[in-house]
Amino acid sequence: MPAVxxxxxxxxxxxxxxxxxxxxxxxxxxxxxxLTCTTLIEGEVRGRLRQRFDVTLPRFDxxxxxxxxxxGMTLSDVSKRMMVSNGNxxxxxxxxxxxxxxxxxxSETDRRVQVIRLTKLGRAEFRRMAAEHETxxxxxxxxxxxxxxxxxxxxxxxxxxxxxxxAGRRRP
Amino acid sequence: MPAVxxxxxxxxxxxxxxxxxxxxxxxxxxxxxxLTCTTLIEGEVRGRLRQRFDVTLPRFDxxxxxxxxxxGMTLSDVSKRMMVSNGNxxxxxxxxxxxxxxxxxxSETDRRVQVIRLTKLGRAEFRRMAAEHETxxxxxxxxxxxxxxxxxxxxxxxxxxxxxxxAGRRRP
DNA sequence: CCAAATTGTTTTAAGCCTAAAATGTTTCCC
DNA sequence: GGGAAACATTTTAGGCTTAAAACAATTTGG
Numbered sequence: 001m002p003a004v005x006x007x008x009x010x011x012x013x014x015x016x017x018x019x020x021x022x023x024x025x026x027x028x029x030x031x032x033x034x035l036t037c038t039t040l041i042e043g044e045v046r047g048r049l050r051q052r053f054d055v056t057l058p059r060f061d062x063x064x065x066x067x068x069x070x071x072g073m074t075l076s077d078v079s080k081r082m083m084v085s086n087g088n089x090x091x092x093x094x095x096x097x098x099x100x101x102x103x104x105x106x107s108e109t110d111r112r113v114q115v116i117r118l119t120k121l122g123r124a125e126f127r128r129m130a131a132e133h134e135t136x137x138x139x140x141x142x143x144x145x146x147x148x149x150x151x152x153x154x155x156x157x158x159x160x161x162x163x164x165x166x167a168g169r170r171r172p
Numbered sequence: 173m174p175a176v177x178x179x180x181x182x183x184x185x186x187x188x189x190x191x192x193x194x195x196x197x198x199x200x201x202x203x204x205x206x207l208t209c210t211t212l213i214e215g216e217v218r219g220r221l222r223q224r225f226d227v228t229l230p231r232f233d234x235x236x237x238x239x240x241x242x243x244g245m246t247l248s249d250v251s252k253r254m255m256v257s258n259g260n261x262x263x264x265x266x267x268x269x270x271x272x273x274x275x276x277x278x279s280e281t282d283r284r285v286q287v288i289r290l291t292k293l294g295r296a297e298f299r300r301m302a303a304e305h306e307t308x309x310x311x312x313x314x315x316x317x318x319x320x321x322x323x324x325x326x327x328x329x330x331x332x333x334x335x336x337x338x339a340g341r342r343r344p
Numbered sequence: 345c346c347a348a349a350t351t352g353t354t355t356t357a358a359g360c361c362t363a364a365a366a367t368g369t370t371t372c373c374c
Numbered sequence: 375g376g377g378a379a380a381c382a383t384t385t386t387a388g389g390c391t392t393a394a395a396a397c398a399a400t401t402t403g404g
Binding site (some may be wrong): 047050056069074075076079086087089090091110112113114 | 346356
């Protein structure tokens with residue numbers, strides 16, 4: 001049975017009749033916990049990539065995107081997929097072309113567009129790193145049962161949809 | 173009933189007898205989804221903070237830590253809580269002292285230690301921002317039921333513990 | 345056709361972030 | 375007491391990141 005305060009809150013949010021400042025402490029705590037988990041795991045992966053392969057996480061992420069696209073991607077595609085700014089990708093690509101991991105060429109049909117691909121070296125190095133990376137992730141999530149994983153996937157999918165809708169309401 | 177492949181995997185991971193390369197695609201997908209959710213929400217919050225209050229997310233986060241500690245915190249404390257490097261905090265604090273939001277003084281009992289606090293201005297501005305921030309978070313998570321929120325909290329707590337253990341195994 | 349809007353990328357300016365080395369201070373313990 | 379270890383912070387060097395402005399090329403609608 002829900003607490004009295006929960007009932008009041010539910011009435012408020014459904015009827016939209018009252019303007020009492022609602023309590024969203026639970027959502028706030030959820031957000032902080034989500035952020036903590038991500039920061040923790042991300043930091044761990046970053047450190048391991050640096051120690052084992054002397055590569056940064058953003059470079060690894062970019063190569064991961066390209067590994068899934070044998071025909072290459074445009075910078076815009078990469079920017080959208082990685083959810084980072086355009087200018088960010090420009091610099092990242094510059095350094096990876098410099099180190100011989102990426103190949104970049106201007107599209108034949110649209111001279112605005114730059115198409116980038118992994119070089120043979122880039123692909124080989126990425127595959128080597130990705131194999132080990134996968135075991136790190138498995139270890140980081142080792143305490144979760146297969147059921148936990150499924151349930152988290154489901155709830156995070158719902159979270160993603162919710163956040164996208166909210167973001168859409170701001171920028172329609 | 174679990175699929176055959178699941179049984180084999182379970183046997184492998186329990187007996188540790190076989191060295192076949194296990195499949196951790198599910199964990200990998202979970203990690204990517206977790207990262208997507210965080211990036212999405214973080215970007216949205218960052219943008220709103222900038223538009224509404226002309227403040228960066230790291231500054232807001234630092235002020236949030238200090239708001240919970242009326243007696244102030246040391247830079248190390250802040251660094252641990254925010255899970256960022258020491259040097260990072262130094263610069264962040266510098267700019268917030270400069271803008272009049274923070275007060276910084278050397279500890280009387282230990283001259284290595286710097287104690288920082290919110291100024292009156294800093295606290296007032298933070299409270300104003302935090303109130304609105306809470307509604308953004310509520311909106312971003314609006315599709316989740318109270319039960320979803322509880323369940324996510326539980327699973328993320330488990331995830332955090334798991335990741336901490338894994339990180340501990342690397343750096344004991 | 346052609347001006348205006350749109351699209352893809354780069355540049356700019358500022359700030360964030362890390363790892364590692366350096367600096368100053370305190371504690372430990374012989 | 376005094377040197378070694380530990381601790382708190384800053385500095386350094388390099389890279390990441392963003393938002394906004396600038397530039398270039400294409401598409402669109404009169």
